[in-house]
Amino acid sequence: MRGQQARGSSRRAQIVSAAIEVIAADGFANATFSRIAKQAGLSSTSLISYHFAGKEDLLAACLTEIEAITNGFMQARIGAARGHVAQLRAYVESNVALVGEHPAAVRALIDLVKNAGSQSQAVNGRLALIEEHFRGGQDAGVFRHFDARMAAIALTSGVDAVVATAARATPEPAELARLGRDLSDLYVRAITPA
Amino acid sequence: MRGQQARGSSRRAQIVSAAIEVIAADGFANATFSRIAKQAGLSSTSLISYHFAGKEDLLAACLTEIEAITNGFMQARIGAARGHVAQLRAYVESNVALVGEHPAAVRALIDLVKNAGSQSQAVNGRLALIEEHFRGGQDAGVFRHFDARMAAIALTSGVDAVVATAARATPEPAELARLGRDLSDLYVRAITPA
Amino acid sequence: MRGQQARGSSRRAQIVSAAIEVIAADGFANATFSRIAKQAGLSSTSLISYHFAGKEDLLAACLTEIEAITNGFMQARIGAARGHVAQLRAYVESNVALVGEHPAAVRALIDLVKNAGSQSQAVNGRLALIEEHFRGGQDAGVFRHFDARMAAIALTSGVDAVVATAARATPEPAELARLGRDLSDLYVRAITPA
Amino acid sequence: MRGQQARGSSRRAQIVSAAIEVIAADGFANATFSRIAKQAGLSSTSLISYHFAGKEDLLAACLTEIEAITNGFMQARIGAARGHVAQLRAYVESNVALVGEHPAAVRALIDLVKNAGSQSQAVNGRLALIEEHFRGGQDAGVFRHFDARMAAIALTSGVDAVVATAARATPEPAELARLGRDLSDLYVRAITPA
DNA sequence: AATGAATGAGGGTTCATTCAT
DNA sequence: CATGAATGAACCCTCATTCAT
Structure with a gap:
């Protein structure tokens, strides 16, 4: 009666899936219950x-x-990487590569982050993780000393924006790979000592 | 009858000002005529x-x-800078510093960019300008060779996000200055040769 | 979510009925959702x-x-009539007689025809039917040769106007019958050979 | 201060003229003060x-x-005609011919009559005039005995409808003349003895 | 005589949500 | 579980009119 069912309900999953597709296709602002139901x-x-x-x-x-x-x-790609730098590269590159695998999910995620971002624990969780990764790298001496939180914000939002642009064009896998490499180059240079 | 007033009307300016404050405070999605009028x-x-x-x-x-x-x-700060690197620093640092001067305008701008971004020529203009700046620096040999458009996207969105976060906290000028310096360090390292 | 209901809904019928009464009473231009809802x-x-x-x-x-x-x-009255002249009489007379049975419907119909006439296929259909009837009578030699379309326009609008006037006064059935006879006399004389 | 100026004001005439053009072009329902002012x-x-x-x-x-x-x-054409029948013909034919001379006025008139008809003295005056003309013809023995008021309604509305249709197409003068003749034939036959 | 600004009522429409079934 | 109906608030917008200047 209340609404808020058990997590495992198949109906729930079906609705969530539809909602993601609608957000990806029509944008967050147009993601009404009506469209989602349809x-x-x-x-x-x-x-x-x-x-x-x-x-x-x-x-x-x-x-x-x-x-x-x-x-x-x-996670699979990041976990396979060894060392702080390699893991950061894995994060950026796998995030860009994701566009090729789950374009709808990526598009929807970006719209959700834009519009509901700062309230969401999940989003803040991702941010905190990267911040922590930066601190770890700094302690290990492989990263420079910069404002870890600030850099985490700049990185995640930068990656999101590049990914968002890519997601609009559905580019080839090879092109995505190059994009991911270029982008991770940028950030690795930014945070490692000269 | 009007619906489109002379640019100089004081009422127009008053309404625009109110709208900016509402967008900054309540977000783009909640910026209704009602709230703005109030x-x-x-x-x-x-x-x-x-x-x-x-x-x-x-x-x-x-x-x-x-x-x-x-x-x-x-513009004043960027214009005063000499050289591609210094100008980029000026862009990033003055953008961050702006938060201390016009926090509402900054917050509102970021929300507008997020939600009406790709349609706005003004926003796209800013992006194109930076991209052009990157190409110029590359031609001059002071910047590395990276995907200029991609880097422009990553930079502008990264700056926006950092600025947005800063704008939420209304920090001290000194803190803002440090933030700007740290952030421009990040990007300068990212794009200049080792 | 709906916005387009099954034809059989009782609410739909109730609203349509209310709308017809409002149009009949207040006119097409004043038939607002507010008045209809009330x-x-x-x-x-x-x-x-x-x-x-x-x-x-x-x-x-x-x-x-x-x-x-x-x-x-x-339809019942027209179908029962035999011959082009008798059918035309049946059309005119039954249309006038209708005022006594469904005054609101008649008044509303006339207002709708006036204001949404040329777009409605139903209205144009009625016109085309009469025009066709005229042509048939002309081919059969029982009607004169006149501009069939023009005459159809003149007849339908004339009947509508007379009916509209009658509908405003709610006259006796006998009076309506006389009116219908007189009116059909007029048109029969107009279109049959001397 | 009140509004309602002297009849002779040139501004008044200008506004009236604009209003007529707007009604003719956009229809009665869209004839707002805004459009008229523009x-x-x-x-x-x-x-x-x-x-x-x-x-x-x-x-x-x-x-x-x-x-x-x-x-x-x-009036000029009707006044020049002699006899009840000829005058009626002159009314119908000059009314149709009017479309060629003042299409905007005709279109606007028809829209005004449709939407403000029964309240207007002017419209009712025209009706009364024709009714009177019919009675005169009946007294003189040149018209049959029919319901004069009803016939007047049928005739004026029929003429209006034909004229309205014609006004939509801006036809040639010769075509208009034929249309007027055909239409007056119709009505003359309708009201004169066999 | 003329104007720009302001007003308030009302327009149709969308939306997330609730309720009885 | 699921549904169709219903709700009321809020949305942006248009309109004829009024008022001070």
């Missing part, structure tokens, strides 16, 4: 309200879902 | 419609106003 | 938007409903 | 309110002006 093949928006406590709840679920997708993709 | 001390939203052809028109006027403010502030 | 006993206009895709949709539904009413009444 | 080259709608007591007043003035135009054209 995309999901539901006859009524009330089903969404039934499964989610509110729009915020749905959006949070989208964010969670997207991050599960992206993390699954990126 | 902020401006107007008795009804129809006065806004009287002075502006529509919401788009008002938003465009806000963007114009903000850019006038920011350009007036930044 | 007439239908609804608490808000949004319910109308819920059941109809827009004002046009509602108006189209009204036209359809009215034509169903009028056709049901007139 | 058409008249005025900078503000308040000037209209200044010269006219209200919208009704302006519309009445339009009707008066149009009738002055049409009467000037038609």
